[in-house]
Structures are given as C-alpha cells and as structure tokens.
Amino acid sequence: MSDVTVLGAGIIGLTCAVRLQEHGHTVTVVTADEPGHTVSSLAAAVWYPTRTDGDPRVLSWAGRTFDELTAQAARGVPGVVPRPTRMILRRPHETPWWAPAVPDFAEGPGEWRFTVPSVEMPVYLRSLLDRFGTAGGRLVRHRVERLADVPRLVAGARVVVNATGLAARDLAGDPAVHPARGQIVGVANPGLVTSVRDEEHPAGMTYIHPRSRDVVLGGTFQPGEWDTAVDPATTAAILARCAELVPELAGAPVLWQAAGLRPARHGGARVEADPVGLPGGVRLVHAYGHGGAGVTLSWGCADDVVTLAGGAAGA
Numbered sequence: 001m002s003d004v005t006v007l008g009a010g011i012i013g014l015t016c017a018v019r020l021q022e023h024g025h026t027v028t029v030v031t032a033d034e035p036g037h038t039v040s041s042l043a044a045a046v047w048y049p050t051r052t053d054g055d056p057r058v059l060s061w062a063g064r065t066f067d068e069l070t071a072q073a074a075r076g077v078p079g080v081v082p083r084p085t086r087m088i089l090r091r092p093h094e095t096p097w098w099a100p101a102v103p104d105f106a107e108g109p110g111e112w113r114f115t116v117p118s119v120e121m122p123v124y125l126r127s128l129l130d131r132f133g134t135a136g137g138r139l140v141r142h143r144v145e146r147l148a149d150v151p152r153l154v155a156g157a158r159v160v161v162n163a164t165g166l167a168a169r170d171l172a173g174d175p176a177v178h179p180a181r182g183q184i185v186g187v188a189n190p191g192l193v194t195s196v197r198d199e200e201h202p203a204g205m206t207y208i209h210p211r212s213r214d215v216v217l218g219g220t221f222q223p224g225e226w227d228t229a230v231d232p233a234t235t236a237a238i239l240a241r242c243a244e245l246v247p248e249l250a251g252a253p254v255l256w257q258a259a260g261l262r263p264a265r266h267g268g269a270r271v272e273a274d275p276v277g278l279p280g281g282v283r284l285v286h287a288y289g290h291g292g293a294g295v296t297l298s299w300g301c302a303d304d305v306v307t308l309a310g311g312a313a314g315a
C-alpha cells in the first residue's frame with residue numbers, strides 16, 4: 001500500500017519521492033523508463049538556473065537546492081561535488097539575480113567566479129534510487145496512457161505527483177510544454193577541475209564541465225526541436241569552441257555524444273495542485289516543465305510538492 005504515487009523517475013520524480021518518504025509517506029514510483037534512460041541521466045549537470053530569468057519562484061527553489069546539494073556533497077553522497085566555476089562575460093553585466101544563492105560569488109574583470117554543486121547524473125540517480133528503495137519505496141515500470149489511469153495502478157494512493165517532464169505536454173494536455181534540444185559531447189578529462197561557461201559565445205552557448213572520468217562539453221539550446229539524433233557538425237563546432245576556451249581540450253579523445261530534449265515550458269515550471277484532480281477524489285500535483293534547470297530546482301520544488309501533497313503523512 002502506498003499513499004502517494006509519483007509518475008516519473010527522472011530527477012524531479014525521484015527527489016519528490018525521497019522528500020515525501022522523509023515526511024512519512026509510503027511512495028510508489030511508476031515510470032516508463034529506467035532512471036538511467038531518462039532525460040535527467042543526460043544532464044551535464046551543474047547548479048545553474050539556465051533560462052529561468054524573470055520567474056519569481058526560481059531563486060527560492062534554486063537556493064534551497066543549492067543548500068541541499070552542498071550538504072549532500074559534504075556528507076559524501078555519490079555523484080555530488082562542489083565545482084569551481086569561471087563564467088566568461090562578453091559585455092558588462094549587473095550582478096546576476098541568482099548571486100544571493102551562491103555564497104562565494106565574485107565579480108572580476110570579464111568574468112564571474114563561483115563554486116556550485118556539480119552532479120554526475122548516472123551515479124546520482126542510482127544513489128537516489130537506492131535511498132528510495134532502502135526507505136521502502138517501490139518502483140514499477142509501466143507507461144501510462146492517461147493520468148486518469150494512475151489511481152487504478154497503485155492501490156490506496158490518495159495523491160498522484162505528475163513528474164513526467166516533456167511527456168506532460170500530452171498527459172496533462174499542456175501546450176506550453178515544449179522541447180529545448182541540447183547536444184553534448186563527452187571527452188577524456190585532460191586533468192581539468194574547473195567548469196567554464198560562455199553563455200554569450202558568438203557561435204553559441206558553450207560550457208565545459210569536468211567530471212570524475214570525463215568532461216561534458218556543450219552545447220546547444222534549441223527550443224521546438226524534437227530531433228534526438230546527434231548532428232556531427234554540431235559536435236565538431238562544440239569541440240572547436242571548447243578547445244578555443246580551454247586549449248588543453250584540443251585533441252582530447254571523444255568518448256560519447258548525445259542529444260536530449262529539456263522539458264521546457266512557457267511561463268516556467270508547473271508546480272501546483274490540479275484544480276480538477278483525478279477519479280475517486282485523488283489529488284493530482286503537477287511537477288514538470290523545468291527546462292534546462294531541473295537539477296538546479298529539484299530539491300526546492302520537491303519541498304513544495306510535499307506541501308501541495310498535503311504535508312507530512314497523517315497531518
């Protein structure tokens with residue numbers, strides 16, 4: 001018996017599931033894909049509120065996630081480390097609105113420097129899943145056709161959390177949800193430890209994120225583009241831009257390439273209770289549309305989902 005069903009096992013579904021367990025709920029996760037085959041598993045993934053400007057909820061979500069991931073890194077949760085970052089500026093900027101969330105944020109000539117949590121997603125998703133299973137959570141592999149079918153799948157659940165990312169476009173009938181395609185390349189790490197971001201590179205957004213065994217090089221942000229096939233010309237362009245910024249990367253062996261669809265949404269992520277709900281009086285809480293910042297917003301949103309789900313079990 002579970003009292004909450006979470007639909008989706010990406011970063012949003014799993015963080016919601018774990019937070020709900022921490023508040024005394026028994027949780028079943030239903031997912032079409034294994035966590036290792038979600039969009040989340042592809043994320044670079046560093047704390048940064050990519051393309052969320054103007055959404056007044058984001059600073060709180062991102063700040064709470066920063067603190068949670070920093071605490072997890074300090075206690076050795078697999079896959080999370082603090083990552084020094086250099087952000088190249090190609091024009092004058094005001095102090096960014098997200099700086100209050102980043103304790104060591106510093107402005108210098110032509111760049112910002114700061115330290116943020118960096119998450120190695122395949123490792124981290126596995127550790128979240130272990131944590132969920134150890135606390136008694138159950139994971140069911142099943143692709144649902146309609147949200148209204150979910151209450152029949154898991155006996156007793158009074159709340160369903162819809163954390164289906166891009167699929168919420170059809171499942172929740174929300175045309176504001178759309179893909180923002182991102183292509184990335186993994187190369188052997190020549191010994192880098194610092195992330196470099198160049199959001200204003202004239203040839204396209206560029207980032208270099210070292211991990212334990214490789215370096216993730218990016219990227220693209222292509223709203224409305226559904227194609228997940230890797231484009232070789234884009235890979236070549238990413239490699240050239242990154243080597244221009246960090247010459248040690250020139251000639252680094254390419255280990256893998258991938259393209260993923262960020263679950264973007266006009267108006268920002270939808271984190272709210274559905275006004276109608278599901279058959280049988282089951283409460284429906286939406287948590288989707290986090291675009292290029294799902295990892296960055298995950299724990300803050302999960303806190304809000306717990307509140308929307310009714311707070312602590314038995315409260």
Ligand SMILES: Cc1cc2nc3c(=O)[nH]c(=O)nc-3n(C[C@H](O)[C@H](O)[C@H](O)COP(=O)(O)OP(=O)(O)OC[C@H]3O[C@@H](n4cnc5c(N)ncnc54)[C@H](O)[C@@H]3O)c2cc1C
Binds near residue numbers: 142167293
């Ligand atoms: C190249 C790239 C780089 C990125 N870099 C960063 C970064 O540095 N920092 C950052 O914060 N974010 C980054 N992101 C964004 C981040 O990956 C997303 O915001 C995040 O993964 C969204 O998570 P999610 O759980 O909502 O969706 P998903 O990971 O897509 O998970 C959706 C879940 O719903 C399930 N599902 C869907 N339909 C159904 C159905 N019908 N029935 C049952 N289950 C269903 C799926 O199986 C899956 O388990 C990046 C994304 C990309 C592509």
